[in-house]
Amino acid sequence: MIVADTLLADLTTLRVGGAAGRLLTADTTDELVAHVRHAWGDDDWLVVGGGSNLLVADDGFDGTVVLVRTRGVEHDTTTDGVTVRVAAGEPWDAFVASTVERGWTGLEALSGIPGTVGASPVQNIGAYGVELSDVLTRVEFLDAATGERAWLDAAELELGYRTSTLKHGRRGVVLTVEFALGTDVQGGVPVRYAQLAGSLGVTLGDRVDPAQVRSTVLALRSSKGMVLDDDDQDTWSAGSFFTNPIVSAGFAESLPADAPSWPVGEDVKLSAAWLIEHAGVHRGYALAGSRAGISTKHTLALTNRGGATAAQVAELARYVQVSVLNRFGVALVPEPVVVGDLLA
Ligand SMILES: Cc1cc2nc3c(=O)[nH]c(=O)nc-3n(C[C@H](O)[C@H](O)[C@H](O)COP(=O)(O)OP(=O)(O)OC[C@H]3O[C@@H](n4cnc5c(N)ncnc54)[C@H](O)[C@@H]3O)c2cc1C
Known part of the structure; x- marks a missing residue:
């Protein structure tokens, strides 16, 4: 089935994102193969499953979205x-x-x-x-x-x-x-x-x-608000928005002694949640006038409190990144796949 102008906000757990150029839904594997081969002929194409790791821009995606609904x-x-x-x-x-x-x-x-x-x-x-x-x-x-x-x-x-x-x-x-x-x-x-x-x-x-x-x-x-619940806006997210940064052991030594860390080979993995909190951005935080906020249950989840735009989610993400970079010199990397020109 081909549908035009479906809002990606309706297909993603963050509930933001503008329209898809067109949407093809695949209910069988043969259909999925046919739809994707067809989509390759278009300017751009995107595969979407549950939309739980996607941040899509407010101006949407001007290509073909293939929605995967195959079973077996x-x-x-x-x-x-x-x-x-x-x-x-x-x-x-x-x-x-x-x-x-x-x-x-x-x-x-x-x-x-x-x-x-x-x-x-x-x-x-x-x-x-x-x-x-x-x-x-x-x-x-x-x-x-x-x-x-x-x-x-x-x-x-x-x-x-x-x-x-x-x-x-x-x-x-x-x-x-x-x-x-x-x-x-x-x-x-x-x-x-x-x-x-x-x-x-x-x-x-x-x-x-x-x-x-x-x-x-x-x-x-x-x-922690990490199980989807329509009635709980703390779960209207993409899960953890930032990965835990991996830095050299030498760099980790320059951080406060109580910063949690785990060895990963010769490097060290840091807690993104700890860095964010100790950079002064706490659970429940939101920028003035924004409908995007840090979850009240989990520092790493950026949530849509209802009516947020993708631009507001991205603005909050940048605020968190800049706060952590200025305080600790660590660049946080977003975990969701970003569709559109939202985060550098
Ligand atoms: C509340 C919450 C909690 C979460 N907790 C965790 C967690 O604990 N651990 C964790 O790792 N993640 C977690 N996530 C992130 C997310 O659920 C996972 O990454 C999940 O695997 C994404 O699946 P999806 O079908 O929703 O993918 P989508 O968001 O639809 O797509 C994500 C990416 O995968 C691509 N893709 C989707 N399907 C296919 C396919 N069939 N073939 C090729 N590419 C494909 C898309 O094009 C896109 O690039 C959480 C998310 C939420 C909202």
Whole structure:
């Protein structure tokens, strides 16, 4: 179905963004392939899943948007567990819930993340000590550069902290995602995140029933406004708006001694939330007259309090960036994909 002038605000969780030139919705994988090939002939094109990692400009997107609504999950049992292949348009959290119900393990800590399965490799989604790369084996990909439809091994995607080649330059569309999951006879995946271990009342490294991990993660996420809720404007966001900066160990030593940090190879990862708060931008903060604000529950979430524009979200993002740069000399990098001329 072709629709003209659909507002991208209606397709994104930040609820901002002007009209799409035209919108093609794909309900089957064959349709997705046909729509994307068709869209390549246009001036510009954009694939949209759940719109939960997108900031789209108020003047919209003057090209073709392909909305991914494909469905289907199939699996094979293996000696180690299960191999699962999932259509790109499957809603991520419903899929995770189904794996937990079936007694499959590996995804439970990624419960409550919005969006679609097809977008999950784009920024190598992660939470509570688990990243997609822990369980992703390969993706079926339609490559815009070559026109080829082929399976790519996870290693070819260069998955890293909130990044992959798909987020940075490799254009095309993920059609199917394949995971290697365990089964709960193995007792669940070891808990790797201190806050989660604390809430579960276990020690880091303990194996916990996946259903218990899922319910605890959902409760933790809800307390931070990180589970979508139409009635809670703190969740009208793109999740964390900035990634945690990675700096050299030498630079990290120049920061205040109480600034949290974690070693990443020879470098050091900093807490973006700590930097923002200690630069004087607190939860609930908004610029005068703006409908965009910092979540009252989570420093890293920039939210739409109802009626915000993309320009207001971008203005707040720049304010946060400048505050942290001036105070600590650290440049915060936005995590969502920005469509339009909004953030340098
Ligand atoms: C409340 C909230 C909490 C969040 N928490 C987390 C979290 O804990 N961890 C985390 O990592 N992220 C989190 N996010 C971010 C977001 O949910 C994820 O990045 C998610 O994977 C985006 O999926 P989507 O379908 O909504 O992608 P979209 O926003 O629709 O698209 C994002 C990017 O992926 C591309 N894309 C989408 N589908 C495809 C496809 N099939 N093939 C190729 N490219 C595609 C788009 O073109 C775009 O560039 C959160 C967001 C919100 C709103």
